[in-house]
Amino acid sequence: TELKLSFFLLSILVNHVTCALCDMVCTSVSSLKAHIRFRHCNERPFHCHLCDGSFKNTYDLHKHVETHNDSDAYSCDVEGCGFTSRTLQTLRQHYKRV
Numbered sequence: 001t002e003l004k005l006s007f008f009l010l011s012i013l014v015n016h017v018t019c020a021l022c023d024m025v026c027t028s029v030s031s032l033k034a035h036i037r038f039r040h041c042n043e044r045p046f047h048c049h050l051c052d053g054s055f056k057n058t059y060d061l062h063k064h065v066e067t068h069n070d071s072d073a074y075s076c077d078v079e080g081c082g083f084t085s086r087t088l089q090t091l092r093q094h095y096k097r098v
Contacts, residue, residue: 063089 017032026032044054046061050068055061066087074091076083085091
């Protein structure tokens, strides 16, 4: 059992990879690649079809496109509040304050 634990701990130490740009430690090469792409690269391949905005991933693009809504698509359920928002993220932030 102690030998298995030693091999397990050794494999964890061996399998860590470090970013040469900021010394962040990742557990896999794929997570290191993702880290470098999002933290150190300026490439923004996802473009908004409504404006000149561009983003590093589809999630951020989707959040941005919500801001182009002309109407307030989200509203607070708290009785008497009346708060409305164009984005779900803003509504969630509102709920944290209410």
